[in-house]
Amino acid sequence: MRDIDIAEAARLSGVRASTLRFYEERGLIASHGRRGLRRLFDPAVLDRLALIALGRAAGFSLDEIARMFAPDGRPRIDRRMLAAKADELERTIRKLNAMRDGLRHAAACPAPSHMECPTFRRLLRAAASGAIGERKTRRPPRKSFAATGREQGRARGS
Amino acid sequence: MRDIDIAEAARLSGVRASTLRFYEERGLIASHGRRGLRRLFDPAVLDRLALIALGRAAGFSLDEIARMFAPDGRPRIDRRMLAAKADELERTIRKLNAMRDGLRHAAACPAPSHMECPTFRRLLRAAASGAIGERKTRRPPRKSFAATGREQGRARGS
């Protein structure tokens, strides 16, 4: 069994079939051929998907990730880019640390109201001044891990 | 000068006027009255905005933040919720730390290709298994700090 179909790829990678199609459209992965209508993927697509997941986890956008592959398909990852992203993560981590400490303190603070707690007020000023920075809340991805092989959540056909 | 108008509130808080209107619509802040058409805010709105900024920075959604205010307007912040968010941040921080270390290693790794670097491959597996988790990229907010009093970026009227 050389090539795998989209359901297999989805099952093995934990990435939904619709996402695989989307990634292909965006040039992040490529299908190797078809059997009838059905895409066939080289099993190497799984490594590629892992790489994409890694990039996403590191905070790269899909466009950035796409640029990490040479035209011939081999990963061509700029080490400086990695270092830069590491630095960015470092800064984010610092802010989150401050935030976490502040939250923990506020949660344990004996002051009758948070507004009377100096630590809380210090946090407040930091946030107001933008020193802490803005983050996006991520929405829960509706799938927590590998799918079951068919596209999920479409149980009731019309 | 008891009440401030929206431009003043925007200037003092660094939050855009359009955002203030949006927040009012969402029930996060309230205007105190009008002069003609123009909203008037109690200066206390600035504290409230700081609190909102803090909540956003901590990763709360606007809906969650809205729920942190009692119907009468006083902040009623659940300490358990703060602790829970602190724990969540803790987990995020741990993942980001792992990510950062991995990126730094990959950036410095002497292996000819990243795929041959054991550390990189370990990271890859972690990302593929979902152990590292997904984050959203935040987009740059188009304003870096306090506005100048008028709404920005609309220099050329038609």
Place this chain on the structure above:
DNA sequence: CTGCCAGTTCAAGTCAACTTGAGGTCAAGG
């Protein structure tokens, strides 16, 4: 040969947090 159903395409929808545009209003300055 026939039907099933997992696959296909393409467009449109979702989500969050805003921003932008069009068209309208009104307090104040000249």
Place this chain on the structure above:
DNA sequence: CCTTGACCTCAAGTTGACTTGAACTGGCAG
């Protein structure tokens, strides 16, 4: 009094990463 322009409302657009719906196809089991 009349213009000016900052403010108003309401609807629609933006962004990124997908998901979902509708309509269709074709390999394969029976």
